[in-house]
Amino acid sequence: MRVDGICGPQTWGSLVEAGYRLGDRLLYHTSPPLRGDDVAELQRRLGALGFDAGRVDGIFGEDTQRAVLEFQRNAGLTGDAVCGPATLAVLGRVKARNEDPIPVAEVHERESLRQSPRTLHGRRVVVGQAGGLDALTDAVVRALAETGAQAIPLHHLDGSAQAQQANGVGADVFVGLVAVDSGCACAYYAAHGFESQGGRRLAECIEKEVSSILGADPQPAAGMALPVLRETKMPAVLCELGPPPALVTHGPDLACAFAKALECWVQGLDEV
16 A cells, blocks of 8 residues: 555555455455455465466455356355355365465466567557546557557546456556656555566566656565556556656656557566
8 A cells, every 4th residue: 555644545445354354254246346355365265276266356356256166166065156164164175285376367467468469569558547647648648559559548536447447448458647746656466465467567667668757766666456456457557657847848758658668568578
């Protein structure tokens, strides 16, 4: 989370989610989806056994539902996609062979990226902003379009809404832009022992290309669980850029830098 000393909605939500332990309640797919550390622990255990519950995000979505159902069928249990006492009992008796297994969702993400084309041409890139960066967003979209990418701008104040829209258009990658007082800092999704390798690689590429234009020292990419990073289904980054006057002055250069960073990202996916 962002460190601001304020117990806002995300901090409070994280505190509530941390209060759940696996076995405290029945876990199943509903709308809105159940969230909590118990869901994340279930996703970790299933992923360690080779059942793809999706990224470990603590959200009981359709991927987690399918993984629970598949596990139940393999274990000879009633296939109701509900994680209750019987399912947990069997899950507790089954151990992964590796003491520190890589979640299957992380393996799938890596392989999907490694097997994808080494070009932006035809890739669907969503560029989102939460207000005040319309001109820069449009400039980045135009620069990406020149590479052959299908660049889509999103303008919404709410990160969850941006994630939902990006998922809805089937984006291949998401880049979020946020104006701050100064500097250049990029975040990718990482939480509950899970890390988006594609997101991390992209954040590092953007830091390298963009920070010098703003006269900022490159900062290490940070793993965070902000809503727009947690809820997107594709590699995603959130870039905090400033100062605002510099974003206007250097808009065209920044747009080209983002396009170059994304080209560097796709060309280096073998390293993910």
